[in-house]
Amino acid sequence: MWLYQIMAEEIFSNKEVSAAYQRGFFPTSKEVLDLILSYLMEKKGKPFELAVDVGCGTGRYTRPLAPHFHKVIGTDMFESQINEALASTSEDNISYHVCPAEELPLDDATVDIVTVAFAAHFFNLGKFMQETARILKPRGCLAMHCLVIPFKIYYRDCSDGLSAIISEAFVFLHKYVDKKIPNDIETQYLDIYKAVPFADKERVTDIMVTFTMSLMELMGLFESICCYQICKEKNPALAMEFMQNTEQRLRDTLGESSDQAIMEIQTTHYCVLACKS
Numbered sequence: 001m002w003l004y005q006i007m008a009e010e011i012f013s014n015k016e017v018s019a020a021y022q023r024g025f026f027p028t029s030k031e032v033l034d035l036i037l038s039y040l041m042e043k044k045g046k047p048f049e050l051a052v053d054v055g056c057g058t059g060r061y062t063r064p065l066a067p068h069f070h071k072v073i074g075t076d077m078f079e080s081q082i083n084e085a086l087a088s089t090s091e092d093n094i095s096y097h098v099c100p101a102e103e104l105p106l107d108d109a110t111v112d113i114v115t116v117a118f119a120a121h122f123f124n125l126g127k128f129m130q131e132t133a134r135i136l137k138p139r140g141c142l143a144m145h146c147l148v149i150p151f152k153i154y155y156r157d158c159s160d161g162l163s164a165i166i167s168e169a170f171v172f173l174h175k176y177v178d179k180k181i182p183n184d185i186e187t188q189y190l191d192i193y194k195a196v197p198f199a200d201k202e203r204v205t206d207i208m209v210t211f212t213m214s215l216m217e218l219m220g221l222f223e224s225i226c227c228y229q230i231c232k233e234k235n236p237a238l239a240m241e242f243m244q245n246t247e248q249r250l251r252d253t254l255g256e257s258s259d260q261a262i263m264e265i266q267t268t269h270y271c272v273l274a275c276k277s
Contacts, residue, residue, distance in 0.1 A: 012078040017229050022058035022084045024220030026118075026147065029209045032269050033064055036143040040113050043200070043275040044139040050111050052135070054101045054128070055119025059085030059094075066091040069112070075099050102127035106135045116144040120272075121184040125195045133197060136276045144192060145271035147209070149185060153218075154264040161253045162263065169222065169246050176227040176234070188270040201274035209267045215258055218265075219247055 012018065040048065048069045053062040056074030058081055065072045074096045076082050082096045089096075097105055101116075101123045114132050116123075132142050150170040153162040184192060193203040213221070222228055222243065232239035251258040 012226070013080055014229075015080040015083065018058060018078070018080040018084040020220070020229075021081070021224045022060070022088055024217070024222075024224035025057075025060065026221065026267065027211050028060050028064055029207070029267075029269055031207055031209050032145050032271060033061070035204060035207065035271060036113070036115060036141075036145075036273070037068060039143065039273045039275075040141045043141055044112060044137075048112055051113050051115060052104065052106065052111050053115045053117070054104065055116055055122065056085060056096070057081050057117075057119070059089055059096070061115060061117035062094060062096075063089055063091060065115070066094050069093070071095075073097060073106070075101070075104060077101070102131055104131050104135055108134055109137050109140075111135045111140055112137060113141045113143060116142075118146050120144040120189065120192050121146070125192065129195060129197050133276060138276060140276050142196065142198070142274045142276075143271060144189065145269055146185060146189060147270070148188065148268040151268070152266040154266065155254065155261055158253050158255075162250065165246065165249050165253065169242070172242060173225065173227045173231065176230040189272050193272045196272065196274045198274040198276055200277060201272070203270065203272050205268075205270040207269040207271065209269050211265050211267075212262050213265050214262055215247070215250055215254065218250070218263065219243065222246065 049071065051065045051069045051072045053065065053072065053074045056062045056076050059074050062072060062074035062085065070093065072094045074082070074085055074094065076085070076096075076098065077100045079098050082098050085096050099105055101119070114136060136142070150167045153159060153166060155162060188205050189203065193201065228239065231242065254261045
């Protein structure tokens with residue numbers, strides 16, 4: 001097991017980290033959800049009975065599935081993540097289970113779609129793909145998605161300066177990421193796409209998603225990211241210095257309007273889609 005994975009297990013077992021993740025992580029992308037649902041409709045069609053969101057974290061991409069399926073199950077190996085998901089979920093057709101992505105408590109050929117948001121790069125892909133093939137119905141689908149890091153920020157005439165600060169911040173955090181994970185993200189899940197055992201598959205890139213954030217929400221986003229939390233666990237003083245310096249640089253670039261500024265964040269998402277024959 002990679003050192004990063006060991007650290008990630010320690011980090012996501014912490015309820016304060018899970019709360020920060022739920023509070024500050026990237027917002028749910030309607031564009032990605034619409035793509036996934038359209039793909040399922042095209043490949044399988046209705047009825048949409050059961051969706052399983054694997055590595056669901058705090059349920060950010062689990063809850064939006066509820067209106068479209070008779071039943072939705074979210075799974076995650078970290079109890080603290082599931083507890084946060086339960087606290088944030090009011091939909092009565094969603095349930096959660098604590099379990100590894102490679103050992104799903106579901107019967108054979110019972111699932112319409114398996115979804116994975118921001119988590120496939122953590123899995124043992126061979127075992128996860130075997131489980132996915134086992135639980136999916138004929139014509140059932142798999143959808144795994146993530147986004148490009150770093151992202152762009154737009155605000156008045158200081159967009160280039162803000163985006164440069166974000167890029168430098170992620171260069172710093174990069175050293176706390178396992179060597180495999182940047183490759184998966186930088187290649188936009190190309191190797192993960194190749195690992196999918198179904199012949200009917202595709203990889204969609206350049207899905208542009210835009211949302212807005214204040215400065216404090218942007219700092220909350222940094223706080224929610226796993227590699228920052230690993231830095232904080234290993235060297236709390238360095239992590240605090242990173243956050244303080246990053247915030248001050250952003251404030252200096254934004255100028256007097258820093259507390260009132262609402263910045264446009266532009267992210268690029270990508271998605272691997274597949275259909276079981």
